[in-house]
Amino acid sequence: MDVYDITIIGGGPTGLFGSFYAGLRGLKTKVIDVLAEMGGQLTALYPEKYVYDVAGHPKILAKDLAKNLATQAQLFKQTICLGEKVTRMDRMEDGVWKITTDRSEEHYTKTVLLALGAGACVPKKLDVEYPTELEGQNIFYAVKNKELFNGKDVLIIGGGDSAVDWANEFSQFAKVTLIHRRDQFRAVQTSVEEMKRNAVDIKTFYELKQVVGNGKVESCVIFDNRSGKEEQIKCDAILINIGFVINLDFLKSWGLHMEGNAIAVNEKMETNLPGVYAAGDICSHPAKLKLIATGASEAATGVNFAAVFINPTAKAFPGHSSNLNLSI
Ligand SMILES: Cc1cc2nc3c(=O)[nH]c(=O)nc-3n(C[C@H](O)[C@H](O)[C@H](O)COP(=O)(O)OP(=O)(O)OC[C@H]3O[C@@H](n4cnc5c(N)ncnc54)[C@H](O)[C@@H]3O)c2cc1C
Structure with a gap:
C-alpha cells in the first residue's frame, strides 16, 4: 500500500x-x-x-x-x-x-x-432540446476561446456576472443579444450599467424556446415569459451562463x-x-x-x-x- x-x-x-x-x-x-x-x-x-x-x-x-x-x-x-x-x-x-x-x-x-x-x-443546462453535437460548436456553457465568437450573432443567456461580462466584451467584436428571465441582474451594478451603454440588445423577461438550424445554429425562438409572445432572432452562437x-x-x-x-x-x-x-x-x-x-x-x-x-x-x-x- x-x-x-x-x-x-x-x-x-x-x-x-x-x-x-x-x-x-x-x-x-x-x-x-x-x-x-x-x-x-x-x-x-x-x-x-x-x-x-x-x-x-x-x-x-x-x-x-x-x-x-x-x-x-x-x-x-x-x-x-x-x-x-x-x-x-x-x-x-x-x-x-x-x-x-x-x-x-x-x-x-x-x-x-x-x-x-x-x-x-457542472453548468446548469437549459430545459430546451437541441442536438448535443452542437455543444462546443455553436452552443457553449463556458468560453474557452473568444475567437469562436468573433463576428458572430451571439445570443447570451443569463443575468449573472459571467453573462454580463461576456456581453460587454463580445459587444466589441460581435452582435450581441442578451436574454434574462427577470429584470433584476445578479451581476455587479457597474457591469450592468456598462452593458446598457454598450451595443448589447438586452431583453429582460425573455427565455429561449427553440434552437433552429440544420447541423448548426441559424436562429433561435425566444419568448416573453409575461405575455408568451414569441420572436425569432438570427444567431449563430449561443452562450448559456445560468449558473451551476x-x-x-x-x-x-x-x-x-x-x-x-x-x-x-x-x-x-x-x-x-x-x-x-x-x-x-x-x-x-x-x-x-x-x-x-x-x-x-x-x-x-x-x-x-x-x-x-x-x-x-x-x-x-x-x-x-x-x-x-x-x-x-
Ligand atoms: C467568472 C468568474 C470570474 C472570477 N473572477 C475572479 C477574480 O477576478 N478574482 C478572484 O480572486 N476570484 C475570481 N473568481 C473566483 C475564483 O475563481 C474562485 O474563488 C477560485 O477558483 C476557487 O478556487 P478553488 O481551488 O477553491 O476551487 P475551484 O477553482 O472550483 O477548483 C475546485 C476543483 O475541485 C475539483 N473537484 C470538485 N469535486 C471533486 C471531486 N469529487 N473529485 C475530484 N475533483 C473534484 C473541480 O473539478 C475543480 O477543478 C471568479 C469566478 C468566476 C466564476
Whole structure:
C-alpha cells in the first residue's frame, strides 16, 4: 500500500498552491481532480478573462495563471491524477485515509486537503432540446476561446456576472443579444450599467424556446415569459451562463460538518475529521471571502498544519522560501 503524506482533492488554484506548499514541506503529495486539466474554475469557466487581484500579477489571463500554478504545483514532482472523481473517504483502523474514486482507484494518505471549490463545475443546462453535437460548436456553457465568437450573432443567456461580462466584451467584436428571465441582474451594478451603454440588445423577461438550424445554429425562438409572445432572432452562437449545479450532499456522508453548502473549518483549516483540512471556495469560516487570494492563504495554512499533524514535533511555520535555492 503506497501511503501519501497528503492528498489534495481538487486541482483548482487552491489545491495547486496547496500542492506547492506540501512539496515545500517535503510531504509526499498527490493531487486528484475530476477534470482533464488543472486550474479549476480558472480553466473550466473563464480561461480567457483577465484577473487583476492576484498578488504580484497586476493583470493576468486566468488560463495563464492556471498554467503558472500548475507549474508551481509540480515543482517537487508531486503525483497528479486527473479525470478521477473522488466518491468516498474512509478512515482505516491505523488512521490512514482510504480515498475511492469513480475509476475504482484507491488512494491512501495520512492527511487530506479538500479543495473542491463548488464541487465538480457542472453548468446548469437549459430545459430546451437541441442536438448535443452542437455543444462546443455553436452552443457553449463556458468560453474557452473568444475567437469562436468573433463576428458572430451571439445570443447570451443569463443575468449573472459571467453573462454580463461576456456581453460587454463580445459587444466589441460581435452582435450581441442578451436574454434574462427577470429584470433584476445578479451581476455587479457597474457591469450592468456598462452593458446598457454598450451595443448589447438586452431583453429582460425573455427565455429561449427553440434552437433552429440544420447541423448548426441559424436562429433561435425566444419568448416573453409575461405575455408568451414569441420572436425569432438570427444567431449563430449561443452562450448559456445560468449558473451551476451544486450538490455537495455527499460531503455529509463522508462525516464532514457543513455550514450550508460549505465545509466548516477552524483557523487552522481543520475540519471535524482527524487529519482532514479544507481550503478555498469549499470551506466556511466567519471571515470567508471566496477569492483566489484567500484560497491560497488557506491552502498554505491547511498544508502547514497537516505537516504538524503528521509530525507533531514539526513547526507550523514553514520558514521563508527565499532561504531555499530551487533550480527552476
Ligand atoms: C467568472 C468568474 C470570474 C472570477 N473572477 C475572479 C477574480 O477576478 N478574482 C478572484 O480572486 N476570484 C475570481 N473568481 C473566483 C475564483 O475563481 C474562485 O474563488 C477560485 O477558483 C476557487 O478556487 P478553488 O481551488 O477553491 O476551487 P475551484 O477553482 O472550483 O477548483 C475546485 C476543483 O475541485 C475539483 N473537484 C470538485 N469535486 C471533486 C471531486 N469529487 N473529485 C475530484 N475533483 C473534484 C473541480 O473539478 C475543480 O477543478 C471568479 C469566478 C468566476 C466564476
